[in-house]
Amino acid sequence: MNTRITELFGIQYPIIQGGMQWLATAEFAAAVSNAGGLGIINATRFQDKEGLAEEIRKTKTLTDKPFAVNISMLPHKDYKDNTDNYFAAAFEAGVPIIETSGRNPAEYVQACHDHGIKIMHKVPAVRYAKTVERAGVDAVTIVGFECAGHPGMDDVSTMALIPKAVEELKLPVISGGGIADSRGFMAALALGAEGVVMGTRFVATKECPIHENFKQRLIETEENGTMLVQKSLRNANRVSKNETSARTLEMENRGAGIDELLTVISGKIQRACYEDGNVEGCLFPIGECSGIIHDVKTVQEVFDEIVNGSEKILSRMQSILK
Numbered sequence: 278m279n280t281r282i283t284e285l286f287g288i289q290y291p292i293i294q295g296g297m298q299w300l301a302t303a304e305f306a307a308a309v310s311n312a313g314g315l316g317i318i319n320a321t322r323f324q325d326k327e328g329l330a331e332e333i334r335k336t337k338t339l340t341d342k343p344f345a346v347n348i349s350m351l352p353h354k355d356y357k358d359n360t361d362n363y364f365a366a367a368f369e370a371g372v373p374i375i376e377t378s379g380r381n382p383a384e385y386v387q388a389c390h391d392h393g394i395k396i397m398h399k400v401p402a403v404r405y406a407k408t409v410e411r412a413g414v415d416a417v418t419i420v421g422f423e424c425a426g427h428p429g430m431d432d433v434s435t436m437a438l439i440p441k442a443v444e445e446l447k448l449p450v451i452s453g454g455g456i457a458d459s460r461g462f463m464a465a466l467a468l469g470a471e472g473v474v475m476g477t478r479f480v481a482t483k484e485c486p487i488h489e490n491f492k493q494r495l496i497e498t499e500e501n502g503t504m505l506v507q508k509s510l511r512n513a514n515r516v517s518k519n520e521t522s523a524r525t526l527e528m529e530n531r532g533a534g535i536d537e538l539l540t541v542i543s544g545k546i547q548r549a550c551y552e553d554g555n556v557e558g559c560l561f562p563i564g565e566c567s568g569i570i571h572d573v574k575t576v577q578e579v580f581d582e583i584v585n586g587s588e589k590i591l592s593r594m595q596s597i598l599k
Contacts, residue, residue: 278584281449282472285395285416286374287343289313290580292462293418293451295425295476296347296376296399298322299548300487303332307339308484312580316344317376321544326362333370343373345397351379351427351512368392376418378427383412397451399474401429403442410448417446418474421454425477425515425564428454430508436468443469457566459586475579477564483575488554491561492573494519500568506560507542510535514542515564520557 282291292314294306298321306316318336323329329346336344348363364385367375375389378399389396390413397416398409406417419442421435422428435454442450452470455461457478465473479485481495498517506522507514509529516522525541542560550559574582 280466280471282416282451285449286315286345288315290584291451291472292580292583293317293345293472293474294479295453295474296349296378297476297479298349298544299551300480300485301347302486303336303339305479305484305486306336306344308482308576309479310340310342310344312577313342314580315374316340316342317347318344319347319349320359320363320366321347321349324359326359326366329363329366330370333367333372345374345376346372347376347378349379350377350382364388367394377414381408381412382414383409386413399453401427402431402433403438403445406442406446406448406450410446414448416449416451416471417442418451418453420474421452423515423565424454425503425562428505428513428515430511430513435465439465439468439470455564455566457564457570459583459590461566462583463587463590476562477566478570478579479576480563481570481573482579483573487551490554490556491551494556494561495563495567496570496572498563498567500565502567503563503565507538509533510538514560515562517556517561517563517567519561521559522561525560 278290280291290313294309294317296319298319301317301319303318306318309316318332320329346367350360374395376397382398395415398414399418400406401420419438420428421438422432423435439452449471451472451474452465453474456473456475462473481492502518503515504518504522505513505515506525521541547559
């Protein structure tokens with residue numbers, strides 16, 4: 278496959294792993310990169326510069342393909358801001374690509390380019406994409422209402438966002454939200470995207486380092502089995518419907534503040550549950566594409582389905598357009 282994203286990042290297929298916070302380990306990222314996509318390790322798994330630098334070095338021993346580091350610049354009340362340390366670790370350990378999100382990365386763009394690093398930024402709206410284009414990033418990811426995690430506050434779908442982004446931006450656009458197989462992949466390319474980012478589909482893979490209970494919950498979840506929480510914080514978060522998400526929404530509806538909400542939404546709680554398998558005990562970000570994920574595959578099998586399925590879809594479209 279050949280798009281501006283494959284050329285920019287030096288990858289075989291324009292398929293990017295989501296940031297996935299606690300799950301984005303060196304081993305997992307390497308599996309995605311080795312399959313031909315762009316694997317990502319998540320900086321927020323570490324609370325110091327040295328930990329991230331070591332993870333970068335570890336990833337390099339597991340793959341000789343390009344990979345990225347995700348640096349989320351969203352505010353975290355229960356963690357200190359390590360953004361400067363994360364960038365320093367990435368510069369010193371040497372990564373080809375950095376993905377940012379949360380706030381405008383303008384102050385870091387030139388430093389990335391000075392170190393020979395490509396930078397892509399993730400946003401939920403075209404107006405934000407235009408801002409980071411002016412800041413000089415190399416690519417932008419637009420995530421729609423369907424996506425797991427943080428879809429923004431506008432409630433606009435991927436189908437509406439991507440064509441508008443392609444119309445208004447010169448940057449290569451990566452599409453996220455609702456994409457889990459060859460059908461969504463080809464739809465995104467048809468809308469004008471140069472690549473896709475997938476998170477939920479990659480959770481349901483054998484290499485994903487989450488407890489099997491969460492993988493089973495995901496494949497049992499229908500398209501209406503997710504909900505939005507944290508809108509009261511202006512930090513909307515799409516998660517699985519479970520006891521914790523229901524409790525979170527109830528707390529928000531009665532006006533709970535951030536300190537009270539942290540007793541249930543804290544990332545520290547989530548990280549512990551991901552390890553011990555308590556699927557009701559934390560917020561579990563998954564997207565609406567859960568309704569079309571029915572099994573746990575290997576990462577390679579996910580790629581094989583997208584590649585082979587895309588060829589079949591293209592053949593079908595050609596027969597329709599004759």
